[in-house]
Amino acid sequence: MFQKILIANRGEIALRVLRACKELGIQTVVVHSTADSDAMHVRLADESVCIGPPPSRESYLNIHQIVAACEITGADAVHPGYGFLSENAKFADILAAHNITFIGPSGDHIRIMGDKIEAKRTARRLGIPVVPGSDGAIGDEKEAKRVAAEIGYPVIIKASAGGGGRGMKVAHTEADLEVALQTAKSEAGAAFGDDAVYIEKYLEKPRHIEVQVFGDGAGGGVHFGERDCSLQRRHQKVWEEANSPALNAEERSRIGGICAKAIADLGYSGAGTIEFLYENGEFYFIEMNTRLQVEHPVTEAITGIDLVHEQIRVASGGGLSVRQEDIKFNGHAIECRINAEDPRTFTPSPGTITHFHTPGGLGIRVDSGVYSGYKIPPYYDSLIGKLIVHGRNRVECMMRLRRALDEFVVDGIKTTLPLFRDLVGNPDIANGDYDIHWLEKYLAKGE
Template sequence: MKKILIANRGEIAGRVSEACAALGITSVAVHTEEDAGALHVALADEAVRLDPTPSGTPYLDATALIDVAVDAGADAIHPGYGFLSESADFAQRVEERGLVFIGPRAETLATLGDKVSARSAAIDAGVPVVPGSGGPVGGPVQVIEFGDTHGWPVLVKAAHGGGGRGMRVVRAASEVDAAWQAAGREALAAFGDGTLFVERYIESARHVEVQVIADTHGNVVAVGDRDCSVQRRHQKLIEEAPAAGVAPRVREAMAEAAVRLCRAAGYRGVGTVEFLLEGEEFWFLEVNGRIQVEHPVTELVTGVDLVAEQIRIAFGQELSITSTPQPRGHAIQVRVNAEDPGRGFLPVPGRIEKLEVPQRVGVRFDAGYRGGDTVSPRFDSLIGKLIVWATDRDQAIRRLLRAIDSTDITGVPTTLPAATVVLSSEEFACSDVTTRWFEMQIEPGLASSGGTSSATVAEDGGDGRWVEVAGQVIRIPRAGGIRGGTAAQRPRTRMNRGPAGPGAAAQPGEVRSPMAGTVLAVHVREGDQVESGDPLLTLEAMKMENVVRAAAPATVATLHVETNAIVEGGSLLVTVSPRTD
């Protein structure tokens, strides 16, 4: 165990390098020409540049990654999360070249990495599952048949991958075709596989997951659980450990179910079994056969270095623990993404002018970028993860709010103001949050018609705090609850001032791009008549799709872009003529 190649980039690549250093192992980073000066490259002991690929994503080029590892003299490959981390084919090919794949065996990934076969494995292990299709879905017709049989809404999901990519909620048969096309495109772009399946969508559930580690000596241990219910677009925004307000017998039952499933599947390594929880009833959601983005909160409450554990297991060592550790205190993590909460969380690539995080007791920042780095539109928007630990949940919330207030990020907007609203809410304080809560209760209050990308958090000097998002000022009293303020009342500003907007202001009849990205689809032709809310184009940036819609009834006069065009923020996309009928 002397050298490990890290087949990833960003925050997780840096995290693996740190674990390698702690274990006395040489780390090898890979990078594109664009990433040559990235933080994960600086943190590694060695670095190798990947050649461009026709797909534009060298981090998905299995052959090149394995060749680089062999040439570098690596003993193993760590895939991180995303990209090829749950690819059974990649794991198999790594082992065939005489290298160690730091993750589950290929046959286990084939079973649990595929969400359809993972459901079957859960059923066989006696774990309750949400009603879903018995296999991959071949097209929109089968989705409609499932919805008519089991009831609407349903969830169309990528069979491979995770992180909220390739998922669409469908509430009626009329929405199926568009959702099907969008989910398939997104899954293919993110994971190289557009296979989809469908399951019943449970709207009022919490998202609770169990961290599991398993070695090759027959030991399988549930390390603890996490609550990840604060989500938008099926992507997690805030995670905490342990999950609050879960009855002890339910917590124990979920842990036992997770261990039972992993033991039956012959699991090896670090993995997460995800559940939906409603009251005291829970259902299996999926298995993530990799390290999770939110793993730090479990590390902080258990003292277990999960990445180091993952590496030791891959090289045949036994687990360092033999039973579920009793959590110590409480930990909460906020994902810091380069997204604009005031414009529907649009990804905003660009240069980070300043990035300063307070160095305090109980505060940890797992960074993917530094001040001066540029967030690329070709990858996801995660800048880093702000994590705190405290002796109890209330203290952890207060500590995290103070850490956010003291964080200084300029150049791009981030999701931190939205996190402040969540952390200051009475519902979050009471753990009264489901996976739909943020989108239903919080996100509408963040929306702004101003279109500015600025965002600010500050204390008001009295009994509350202010959050300004896209020109809208929201006051959050200390006791919880949200109410509006006026711009004239705005206090001192300290954090997260982003660019003023996406570019040239739209003139009457002009539809301009809200962000830099790629045109994935054009839904209209010149001369078409559209109604308010009708889709005009679909843009992709940072592995996420965003639909540009008509603001009012109009006739499409001129299309200024075509499919696969790369556009800048503010670029003219469509010219329309107003209709008065």
């Protein structure tokens, strides 16, 4: 087991990893920018190192400074959390060159899954169902029209190196395709420095289903069930559930088994999430995230297994602590992402939190690194906390969530709490009857 882990992140995920390390008796080091000097994870860590000014590129994305912090403090491993350098193959390679363990997959696996075209090819080779589309990057408009005609309209154009909705355009007819292709390539080039795009069949009313997987790096792999992340705004997840209201036990077992076998065949090490669009009983691969997900707590709630503990165990060479037959699913869990944003316009709302009170009681968990008097800096992601609720079934979970949202108090800034209080009372949400377009339509109506 590791002696000292450096946590290369901030906010609630840095605190989440720190807590896991303390439970395992591992010393902790956190890095931080000058803007985060008073952050909760900085206060609670055994050691902290300031690595630069507020801009991410000068601090949390500064590989040189993070490696230097490891060497200064004697950290023998780095946990990247999510975001920032968590899916940076170069970072993983550099750490390996310095004999520091990256708590995550190999640089090669990060590269494969970070390239959306190569990821799709790999998924197909591993037996994972994929969305019909181009085999690789689209060369020109003529090729785009040929592929679109073969798979049928509507189609969606996606950036090969992208994510988060950037470089992503829908064409409903051939007349739309030229502008959509040019716009997607332009956005992709500006956002990722790579304008390569590919085409897929656009599904009209799919759900977003993701499967949590773990590999031991030695040909073993398991799945921890699925999460439903269909409630999204601009391709950003807002509310996540485990298990999905749309799947039955047979479908859950089938897609989980496919993913576990694929991850084992790949020789993958650590946590990963294989994401799908699901429509009319069929799953279609869209991407794989080679890191811990923001929504991992709902999986922990229904399995009772600490996924960060598993990450650390696998990275240290200890293998997986569970076999597939050991993993049982208990009840239902929902996570709401609490952002420092206006609940209608979603404009960021940095500032000082004057009062912060979290709900409690059976089945309630709040992952947050903020506190009363904390000043939210304007430089980073607006996520300030996650409310995770667990119940014996979805009905009980929804009842508990409604109560927990009523207890949650954040004063001094605007948050998305009012949005969730609206959603929890909506009949479609109560019935689990929604798809990836539902939330944007709901918001557009101004309900």
